[in-house]
Amino acid sequence: MYAVNPIECTHLKEDYNSCINKSIFDKDLKIQRCHACNDESENWICMTCGVVSCSRHVNGHAGEHYENTKHPISASFSDHSFWCYTCDTYVHNTPLLDICKILEDIKSSNKKDMVMPKNNQKEEEEDQVVPSLSTTTSTISNQTTVNNTTTTTTTTSSLSSPSLSTTKTTTTTTTTTATTSSTVVIDNNKEEEKEEEESESESEESSSEGEESLTLIQRMKEMIFGVGRGPKIVDTSQQQETEEDEPCVLKKPTIEEIAKYINSGKCKNIIVMTGAGISVAAGIPDFRSPKTGLYEKLDKYELPYREAIFDIEYFKKNPKPFYVLSKELFPGSFDPTTVHYFIKLLSDKGLLLRNFTQNIDTLERIAGIPGEKLVEAHGSFATSHCALCKKEYSTDYVKEKIFNDELPSCTETSGCKGIVKPDIVFFGESLPSRFNDCARQDFTKCDLLLVIGTSLKVHPFASLINFAKGVPRVLINFEEVGTNPYGGFKFNHPSNKMDVKCIGDCQTLILDLIKLLGWENEFNQVIKK
Numbered sequence: 001m002y003a004v005n006p007i008e009c010t011h012l013k014e015d016y017n018s019c020i021n022k023s024i025f026d027k028d029l030k031i032q033r034c035h036a037c038n039d040e041s042e043n044w045i046c047m048t049c050g051v052v053s054c055s056r057h058v059n060g061h062a063g064e065h066y067e068n069t070k071h072p073i074s075a076s077f078s079d080h081s082f083w084c085y086t087c088d089t090y091v092h093n094t095p096l097l098d099i100c101k102i103l104e105d106i107k108s109s110n111k112k113d114m115v116m117p118k119n120n121q122k123e124e125e126e127d128q129v130v131p132s133l134s135t136t137t138s139t140i141s142n143q144t145t146v147n148n149t150t151t152t153t154t155t156t157s158s159l160s161s162p163s164l165s166t167t168k169t170t171t172t173t174t175t176t177t178a179t180t181s182s183t184v185v186i187d188n189n190k191e192e193e194k195e196e197e198e199s200e201s202e203s204e205e206s207s208s209e210g211e212e213s214l215t216l217i218q219r220m221k222e223m224i225f226g227v228g229r230g231p232k233i234v235d236t237s238q239q240q241e242t243e244e245d246e247p248c249v250l251k252k253p254t255i256e257e258i259a260k261y262i263n264s265g266k267c268k269n270i271i272v273m274t275g276a277g278i279s280v281a282a283g284i285p286d287f288r289s290p291k292t293g294l295y296e297k298l299d300k301y302e303l304p305y306r307e308a309i310f311d312i313e314y315f316k317k318n319p320k321p322f323y324v325l326s327k328e329l330f331p332g333s334f335d336p337t338t339v340h341y342f343i344k345l346l347s348d349k350g351l352l353l354r355n356f357t358q359n360i361d362t363l364e365r366i367a368g369i370p371g372e373k374l375v376e377a378h379g380s381f382a383t384s385h386c387a388l389c390k391k392e393y394s395t396d397y398v399k400e401k402i403f404n405d406e407l408p409s410c411t412e413t414s415g416c417k418g419i420v421k422p423d424i425v426f427f428g429e430s431l432p433s434r435f436n437d438c439a440r441q442d443f444t445k446c447d448l449l450l451v452i453g454t455s456l457k458v459h460p461f462a463s464l465i466n467f468a469k470g471v472p473r474v475l476i477n478f479e480e481v482g483t484n485p486y487g488g489f490k491f492n493h494p495s496n497k498m499d500v501k502c503i504g505d506c507q508t509l510i511l512d513l514i515k516l517l518g519w520e521n522e523f524n525q526v527i528k529k
Contacts, residue, residue, distance in 0.1 A: 277478060
C-alpha cells in the first residue's frame with residue numbers, strides 16, 4: 001500500500017474496455033485466497049481476468065500476475081482502491097465508480113443475508129417459492145448429505161419481504177448418497193399436519209449442522225471479501241438502506257449523544273484518526289489549507305510540483321529542499337496541543353484502542369501516548385536510516401547536520417555514499433507494515449471512530465474510515481470531508497444514525513467534548529503531568 005494521491009490513469013482513458021472487464025463479477029466470487037499461495041490476509045482482484053492475488057506486503061503474487069499477463073489494473077477487496085501496475089500508483093477515473101458500486105453492492109448484499117433467521121439459512125439450491133395445492137417433482141443438484149443416510153424432511157419457508165414473514169407449505173425431500181442429485185416432491189394435499197410433526201426434529205438437526213458450516217463460510221467471506229453466501233432476499237418495493245439493519249447506539253447523530261455513549265460503559269475500543277490539523281495550534285502548518293498551508297509556501301524551493309518535496313524519486317535526485325524544510329518541522333520546538341492530551345486521556349482511561357496518525361512531528365509521543373497505542377502511518381522523525389545501505393542513525397546526528405545546513409550522509413558503512421533520511425514515508429514508499437497489521441486487527445474491535453484534523457485526501461490512510469462499520473463515527477474538522485458513496489460519512493443522508501460532524505477549530509471542539517464528558521479535572525491533571 002502506498003501513501004499517494006490517486007492519479008488520472010492514461011491507460012484507463014485510452015483503453016478502458018481492455019483494462020476493465022465487468023463480466024468477472026457475473027459469477028459468485030468463490031475464491032477466498034490468493035491463487036498462488038492461498039494467503040487470505042490482503043488480496044486484490046485483477047480487473048481484466050478476475051484472478052485473485054496477494055499484495056506485495058504478503059508474497060507479491062499480484063505483481064507477479066501483472067508481469068505474466070500485463071493486465072494493468074487491480075482492485076483491493078479491503079478498501080475498493082485501484083492500482084495500476086503500469087503507472088505504479090493508485091489510480092482513479094470516473095468510470096471506476098461503477099466498479100466501486102459493484103463492490104459496495106456485494107457488501108450490502110452480504111449484510112442483508114446476515115439478518116435472515118437461522119431456520120431459513122439453507123443451501124442456495126432450495127426453492128424459495130413453492131406452489132400450493134399441487135404436486136411437483138423435480139431433480140436438483142445435491143450439495144449436502146446428512147450422516148450419509150436417507151432422510152425425509154419437511155421445511156416451511158416462503159420469504160416475501162425484508163421483514164422475513166413466513167407462509168407455511170410442506171416439502172418432502174429425499175436425499176441418497178448413491179447419486180449427486182436430490183428429488184424434491186411437493187404435495188400439499190396429503191397428511192400435512194402429520195408430516196410436519198414427524199419431520200420437525202430432523203429438520204432442526206439438519207439446520208443446526210448446516211448453520212454452523214454456513215456461518216463459518218460467511219465469516220470467512222466477510223473478513224476477506226465482504227461477500228456472503230447465504231440466500232439473497234431482495235424486494236425492490238421495500239428496499240431500505242443497509243444501515244437500517246444495523247443496531248443504533250445513538251438516539252440521534254449529535255456530539256451530545258456521543259458523550260453519553262462514551263460515558264455509558266459500552267464504548268471501550270475507540271480508534272482516533274488524526275492529521276496535520278491537530279498540530280496547527282502548536283505552530284506547525286498543515287499541508288493543504290489555502291494561503292497558510294505548507295504546500296502554499298514552497299515556491300522558493302523551485303519544485304517541479306509542490307508534492308515533489310515529499311516524493312522519493314525527487315528526493316533521490318535533489319534531497320536539499322527536504323532538509324531545508326525539515327528545519328521548520330523538526331521535533332523539539334513544538335508542544336502538544338489540546339487534542340494530543342485528549343487522546344492521552346483516552347489512553348489513561350483505558351478507552352483508546354489505537355491512534356492512527358498521519359503526522360510526522362512526534363507530538364503524540366511527547367504528549368505521553370504509549371507507543372503501542374500509536375500507528376504513525378506516514379512515519380516520523382523519531383528514527384532515521386541510510387537510504388542506500390539502511391544503516392540506522394540517531395535523531396541527534398540528523399538534527400545536527402540539518403541545523404548546520406549540511407546533508408546527513410552515511411559515514412558508518414565503508415564505501416556507502418547514501419543520504420541519511422528520517423523514517424518519513426514519502427510518496428512512492430510503502431507504509432510501515434504496522435499500519436496494515438493494526439488496521440486489519442483493530443477495526444473489527446472498534447466501537448467508536450474519531451476523525452480529527454485531516455483532509456482525508458491521502459490514501460490508504462483516508463480509506464480507514466470505510467472499515468468502521470456499524471459504529472458511531474465522528475468528524476471533528478475545519479471543513480466537511482470524507483463524504484463518499486463507498487463507505488464514507490453519510491452526514492446528510494436521510495438514513496444517517498451513526499455519523500456526527502463537528503465543523504470548526506478542532507482544539508475548541510475537543511474542549512467542548514471534554515466538558516460534555518465531565519472530564520475537565522482529569523484533563524487538567526494530564527496537562528500538569
